[in-house]
Amino acid sequence: MVIKEAKFLMSNTRVEECPAPDKPEYAFIGRSNVGKSSLINMLTEHKGLAKTSASPGKTQLINHFLINDTWYLVDLPGYGYAKVSKGSRDDWRKMINYYFQKRENLTCVFVLIDSRHEPMKTDLDFINHLGQLGVPFVLVFTKADKQSSVKTDSTIAAYKRTLLQTWDELPNIFVTSSEKRVGRDELLAFIDGVNAQ
């Protein structure tokens, strides 16, 4: 896929206020600092499209972008930021769950995971939750340039082992580096393939 146009549409907290659900929608989420903004900017080739928040975890908004006039890219607020109060965390959970359950055009969620770390409880809990809700998702292992491919492979193998203790099937898995533009073609080809179905 060639990205001809990527434009910001709106930010809001309520599904009812999101753009009309008339196009397939792909949402990006992960622990704060996982590299979500960098990945969105790399995919769309727009340096400042997704803003890196100065205070991570503070922006609790559903951000919609329109790509090539054919699909929506959604930047969801991250999770797992230690300094967020319990109240904000509960608000986040409510908003996200409502979005997952009500957003009828939601096609796939890209769950971003830092490829440097062994499986983390917050990520596993989130993945298991998506599975329980029946939301289609894939895993994206970010920042692969930060270590050897052997280490990245071992992180992925550990996630697979852990997930197979609960689930019969594994999701699609991608490896990316926004720094080195790794994984861009694969992610865009995946979206193309799903849109063509």
Ligand code: GDP
């Ligand atoms: P977000 O909070 O998930 O949106 O994360 P950001 O995209 O703002 O990235 C967090 C930090 O990780 C920033 O300092 C980025 O420069 C860095 N970062 C993000 N992606 C990569 C990557 O692929 N490689 C490297 N080396 N650093 C990255």
